Amino acid sequence: PYSGPIIQPYSNLLINGGLQLAQRGPGPFAFAGAAVAYTFDRWRYASNIAAASATVSLNADVPTFAEAGQIYSGSLNVQNTAAAPFLNNGDFQIVAQRIEGYTFAPYRERPLALYLWYKSNFAGNVSFSFRNSVSDRSAVVVMPLQGANVWSRLVVPIPPSIAAGT
Numbered sequence: 001p002y003s004g005p006i007i008q009p010y011s012n013l014l015i016n017g018g019l020q021l022a023q024r025g026p027g028p029f030a031f032a033g034a035a036v037a038y039t040f041d042r043w044r045y046a047s048n049i050a051a052a053s054a055t056v057s058l059n060a061d062v063p064t065f066a067e068a069g070q071i072y073s074g075s076l077n078v079q080n081t082a083a084a085p086f087l088n089n090g091d092f093q094i095v096a097q098r099i100e101g102y103t104f105a106p107y108r109e110r111p112l113a114l115y116l117w118y119k120s121n122f123a124g125n126v127s128f129s130f131r132n133s134v135s136d137r138s139a140v141v142v143m144p145l146q147g148a149n150v151w152s153r154l155v156v157p158i159p160p161s162i163a164a165g166t
Contacts, residue, residue, distance in 0.1 A: 013099050013107065016041045019058060019074040028057035043076060047093040053082040054093060063117045063151040075119070094129075101133065112158040119152070120145050128156050137161055 021041040029039045031054045036046040039056045047054065057079070062072040078095055087093065114128065123145050131138035139159050146152045 013103060013112075014042070014097055016043070018072055019043075019076060022058055026058050028055045030055050040076065042097050044096045044098070045078070045094070046096065049082075049087070049091050049093065051082055052093060053080070055079045055081055056095070061119065063153075067151055068117060068153075072117075075117070098133075109160050111160045114154075114156040114158060116154050116156070117151055118145065118154055119149060121148055123148055130158055132161075 019040055023041050024038065027039060029037065029045065031037065031045060031047065031052065033050050033052060034048050035052070036044070038044050040058060043056075045054065045056050055078075057077045058074045059077040060074060061077075062068075062075050065071055076095065078093075080093065125142050125144055128141045128143065129138065130141075141156050141158070143154055143156055145154075
């Protein structure tokens with residue numbers, strides 16, 4: 001078990017989760033075909049689809065203070081602009097953020113949750129993948145998206161990691 005510093009409740013492992021920083025510029029970042037690239041600080045886009053076409057941008061459309069209980073400065077907008085908007089078996093388009101091992105260490109063996117606000121133009125399911133750097137520990141959580149074109153809060157449970165692994 002971890003014997004380091006005590007964790008403050010509601011600590012945030014994500015850096016720039018509220019999208020306050022855009023050192024690479026305000027975007028948009030356009031991608032055609034298979035691609036891997038950083039967009040806004042710490043946020044990475046990746047796709048293995050040769051026919052993919054996507055735009056990642058910073059959007060002023062955010063949940064209201066009444067909805068979220070806090071003020072957001074921007075939201076990450078990922079728009080699939082390809083002719084076929086659905087993925088086939090083995091295809092992926094992801095937005096990711098890597099978390100350093102030393103940053104994650106105090107949270108090891110503890111249940112976690114990813115809290116996020118989203119607005120989608122379709123209802124359906126979305127998959128969240130959590131894994132370590134050498135891919136010997138992972139979890140995939142499938143969550144339903146509610147409604148279309150309205151801000152909704154999603155709480156994604158992350159099962160506790162086991163002691164081994166990095």
